[in-house]
Structure formats: structure tokens, C-alpha cells
Amino acid sequence: MSVSSLTNFKHVSYLWDEQKAAALAGDEVALLIYRSNLLGADLRLTNYGGGNTSCKVMARDPLTGKQTEVMWVKGSGGDLGTLKRSGLAALYVDRLHSLENIYRGIEHEDEMVELFNHCIFDLSSKAPSIDTPLHGFLPFKHIDHLHPDAAIAIAAAKDGKRITQELFGGTIGWVPWQRPGFDLGLQLRQCLQDNPGIRGIMLGSHGLFTWGDTAYESYINTLEVIERCAAYLEEHYGKKGPVFGGARISAPDAEVRKKQAAALAPVLRGLCSGHTRMVGHFTDDPRVLEFINSKDLDRLAPLGTSCPDHFLRTKISPLVLPLDPQASLEDVAAVKQQLEPLFAAYRAMYTDYYSTCRHPNSPALRDPNPVVILYPGIGMFTFSKDKQTARVAAEFYTNAINVMKGAEAISEYTALPRQEAFDIEYWLLEEAKLQRMPKPKALSGRIALITGSAGGIGKAIAKRFADEGACVIINDNDAGRLQSAKEEFTKQYGADVFTTAVLDVTKATDIHAAYEVASLAFGGVDMVVNCAGLSISKPLEAHTEKDWDLLYDVLVKGQFLVTQQGVEVMRKQDLGGDVINIVSKNALMSGPNNAGYGSAKAAQLHLSRLNAAELGKDGIRVNVINPDAVIADSKIWEGDWAAGRAKAYGITVEELPGYYAKRTLLNQVILPEDIASACFAVTGGLLGKSTGNVINVDGGVAAAFVR
Structure with a gap:
């Protein structure tokens, strides 16, 4: 050499x-x-x-x-x-x-x-x-x-x-x-x-x-x-004519592609999740766009892939959506009515492929839903049991596109015969490998948006959910704090477990953007945890109108807006879901210097009950976690709140943790991880038939008992 x-x-x-x-x-x-x-x-x-x-x-x-x-x-x-x-x-x-x-x-x-x-x-x-x-x-x-x-x-x-x-x-x-x-x-x-x-x-x-x-x-x-x-x-390239026969359609600009993909992803995720709850991935890579916008798409896509590594990850062939790139997706019922027959036809095709090619000792039919979904003009969606597998499926199908492009340039692309493909996909040795894989965790395939999750209780919840297999959208209104959390999560979990969004819960535009991030990154959302908050402790006469509006905007309006838009995504998926509201024992217990905060917490609590009553028909459960005195890593305690509460109780700020612990029945200090455990208890499967509940995680404060 x-x-x-x-x-x-x-x-x-x-x-x-x-x-x-x-x-x-x-x-x-x-x-x-x-x-x-x-x-x-x-x-x-x-x-x-x-x-x-x-x-x-x-x-x-x-x-x-x-x-x-x-x-x-x-x-x-x-x-x-x-x-x-x-x-x-x-x-x-x-x-x-x-x-x-x-x-x-x-x-x-x-x-x-x-x-x-x-x-x-x-x-x-x-x-x-x-x-x-x-x-x-x-x-x-x-x-x-x-x-x-x-x-x-x-x-x-x-x-x-x-x-x-x-x-x-x-x-x-x-x-x-x-x-x-x-x-x-x-x-x-x-x-x-x-x-x-x-x-x-x-x-x-x-x-x-x-x-x-x-x-x-x-x-x-x-x-x-x-x-x-x-x-x-x-x-x-180009000697035989335009690549893939030339363009049949042109792609809208990137912003339109992003909006269309975010709007459609939850619908596709729901349609793909009849067998196993899926996590999604989206890409509008130029190589993908060149293929899906081409005249040869309808000829080449049904052929499937050639390399065994490709179709083991992507299934025998993709599903191509006959949607206009500029189609309105606002009428979700109409979109589903158009797409459901396509998915049914794909499942029938895959089942027929299995029935035609199976051997007496072949493993049972696997999930017949598509892995790769192509939306001409917009991009490629892939769905699988977790984010990494979905992302890798997209990479493999992009490789398959490269292979088709090269083969067509020099000759004619040929895919593996269906029987050969089946014998790889349903190989007993491949099945044995699948059976050796670790069993799914309790929250595998679930996607969670936790407001205020760059620190304190919110970050603890996000970590617990990630530990249990969920994908999480980390967000905060503090960009610096969010960046620190991003670095921490990247080191601990890697890029496939989470994504981030700057989110001020008082701004509907921020909330909408955060759910778009969730839909593009993972395909939608299953769990919404309203955790963002702040506290103001002042005597009645010292409370200003600005204080009052800020408390109600963040705690009540924020919870309402985040839940409202989260439910919209969940309904597109039609997979049910969870809303957990982190409220406070102050929603039930009266105390001095607490008119604004305590009444806003009470509003949060009752809004939770109202939402639970309304959303049950959608399979969406709404439950409340009532913490108290969670001091560790909390922005609430960085401001005047701690001084205000200490003054109200006639003690110093340094004495607050011990004071809060001693007033509980269990004499315990409450940590962010305790709240995270309660959230997992609600979502982990054992309480799947419970909604409208209040779980106290306050060490036991009798005055705050619900009954």
C-alpha cells in the first residue's frame, strides 16, 4: 500500500x-x-x-x-x-x-x-x-x-x-x-x-x-x-438519467416539514402501537427526501431491502403515505379515516407474507405494523420499541436508499426474494437472540414531558422515569439551568433517552413548541407531569397584585395550558395517558402568610379533579401528588420563600428542614426522589385503574389529610 x-x-x-x-x-x-x-x-x-x-x-x-x-x-x-x-x-x-x-x-x-x-x-x-x-x-x-x-x-x-x-x-x-x-x-x-x-x-x-x-x-x-x-x-450517477427517475414532487421548506411531521407523528404512533407501544423517530435527511420525492419511489419502495442487516431492522418494506405535503392535518378524525385503511392493508400484506413463507417450526407472527413510514415531501418516520432502535432503523433504511441509488445508477436494483428475506427475519437463531434480550422495563415505550425538569423535583421525576425505561422531554424557563441538566442527562443516559425544550408554562407558544419537540423526537407523549412552580410567602397586606397574577399564571394557568395541549397529543395517539399534577399539602392545609400560594394550590387540586372527571373517556388518568417542604435543589428556596416561611413560624431559615420534619407524623425529611417514586407508583402499572386520586408525600401532616 x-x-x-x-x-x-x-x-x-x-x-x-x-x-x-x-x-x-x-x-x-x-x-x-x-x-x-x-x-x-x-x-x-x-x-x-x-x-x-x-x-x-x-x-x-x-x-x-x-x-x-x-x-x-x-x-x-x-x-x-x-x-x-x-x-x-x-x-x-x-x-x-x-x-x-x-x-x-x-x-x-x-x-x-x-x-x-x-x-x-x-x-x-x-x-x-x-x-x-x-x-x-x-x-x-x-x-x-x-x-x-x-x-x-x-x-x-x-x-x-x-x-x-x-x-x-x-x-x-x-x-x-x-x-x-x-x-x-x-x-x-x-x-x-x-x-x-x-x-x-x-x-x-x-x-x-x-x-x-x-x-x-x-x-x-x-x-x-x-x-x-x-x-x-x-x-x-446521472449517466442513465436523473437519479431515481427525477423528482415527482418538491419538498416544502424545512419549517413546513417540521410542522407537518410534528402534527402527524402522534397519529402514526397510535396506528403503529396496536401490538406494542412504539417510540418514534423522524428525519428529513436530504438523501431521504431525494428518494421519497422521486418518480421511482412507487417502484422501488415495495421491493424492500437487500442486505439482511437492513430488513431485520426495517421490515420487509415501508409504508408510503399518499398524503399531499401541504395537506391540512387539523381534522384528526379525517386524517385517521384516511390512514387507517392503509395500515390495515399493510398488516394484511405482512400477515400474508408470513403465512406464505412460514415453515412448520417458524416462530409466531411478530408485530405486523410497519417500522418505516414514508411521507413524500416531508420525510421518514420510523417506529420501534425504544428510541435507539427507531433511530437505528432510520439509519438502516437510509443505507438501503443509498444502496438502491447506487444499484440503479450502474444497473438495476434487486432485492432479496421474499422467501430468503423471511428465512432471515424468522430464523430460529434470530428468534433465540430476541428471546435473550432483557425484558422491557415498566415504562418502556412511554414518553414523558415533565415541566420544570431541569432541577429539583422535576429533574428527580425525569431521572426516575428514564431509569424505568421512559423517554423524557427535559424543559425549564431558565436556559442556563436547562443546559446544565442536558449535560448531566447526556452523561448519565445518552442522547436517545431525552430531549430538551425551553419552556415557560405561561406561554402557549412555548408549550406548543415543546410538544412539537416531543412529537418529532419520540412520536408524541404519554405522561404529562405539571411540576413547574414558584412560591411567594407574604402577609395578606403585603401581597401585591403582581404576586397574585404570577402565582396563578404559573401554577394554575400553566397547569391548565400544559394539560390542554398534552391531551390534544394523547387524543391523536388514542393510547390513553397520564397527567400527574405536583400540587402541595398547602392545597388542603391553611397557614399564615400564604393566601396567594395556598389558594393557587387549591385551584390546582380542584382543576385536577375536574380534568379527571372529563378525561376518563379518553383513557387519560389524572392524579395528584401532594409534597411538602422539598428543599433539596429547589428554586423555590433560592428566593424569599424560605425567609417568609421561617418568619411565619418564628424560626431561622437554617432551622426550617428540621422544623418541617418534626411536624410530620413520620418525622421525615422529604426529598425530590420521594416525589419521583410516587409518580412512578402512579404510572408504573400497579395503579392503572386509578384516577382522581391525591397521594400525600409529606411525611404525614394530619391537617392535610384528604379525608
């Missing part, structure tokens, strides 16, 4: 750092992990969770003391970009090869996976994947198996074998499509024997194998092959 070639990459990223690699010299497994992480960092090379890499090294056999060849390979599941040593499987190469002696043929592929366990060298290995023999039967020290869009575009082209031969002058072999497994490993070995000296193998409709004697040589070989594929596609 010439050093000068390293500066010529245009379509892939050269990320190798000689100093970092030098620090790993002598440890081939560490270099394998380093190379894998670099390859996984570039989505043009492989998808999230896709592909696998390996290296073969000599090691001391702990039983014989003799040197033996060991293959380290990415284990089942995992992601190249984040791969660690714990994600690798290590196997004796000679034992893996000896399995050929007992291999009973392609009809018995699945039984070989269990036998891989008899080849394990490192007892702490990750479970070996189905691709293990594909690496094991190739003799090279370092091997990369990736799913780059540019290579799959050639592999999925009608005459991909001819193009591969001509493009690489015979230096890249070709193995036609076959499901991964032991037999495919034998075919790779045969391809190499028939074509000595090749630098890689293209797998029809699937991906690419490349290799080298060292980690660096394998890395460079992989980049160069993919670069050449991508450059070839670029040369051919």
Missing part, C-alpha cells in the same frame, strides 16, 4: 493514528479492537451493530501448554464502533475446522451454532455469532466483514458479479447470496481456492470481506476497496 494513497480518500475516512497503534504493538487483539472501532465510527463503512472483524494469533493452550492458533472475532450482537474485548469470542481454529467432519449439510446449518461452543478458547468469551465460520475458514490473520453502502449497491445490482469482475480486474471474488452460516464459510474458502491472490470477496446482496496480514493492512485494504466502489458509483 503506498503512503500517498492515504491522502486520496474521498468517500471514506482514514482515521488510523500511528502513535495510538504503536502503543498497542505486540497485542494483536488490542489492534483488532482499535481497527474495529475505527471502522465502526464511519457509517459509510458499516451500520450500527452490523459487520464483524477478526484476528488470528498464536497462544498457549492452557491444557497442553503448546502453542495453538486462536481466532478472536466479534461475538453475537454488539457494535464495531463501541466494541471492547468483552465483546469478542475466542475460538481454537483447529477445533473450528474439525467441525467440518461432522457437518451434515445446509439443511442442518443451525445445529452448528451450538457446536461453536466446543471450540471456545477463552471461557469468558462472548457467544460466537453465526458469521464465525466465515472468518474461520479464511486463512488470513486479520479480516473485516462490513456492509458498506457502496459495496452493497454493487452486490445488489442485477449484474453485480460482472461489475465486480470488471471494476477490480478479478482481484475481488464473488459468492452469490446465501444466508450466513457454516456452508457460506466453506463457500468463501472455495472462492479463495479458485481465485488465489484476491484481496477480498463480494457477497451477493449482502456485503464485503477484505483482509490483510496485519491490522493496518486489513484496514487499508478495506478502505481502498470501498473507496473504489464509491468512486465507481459517483462516476455513474
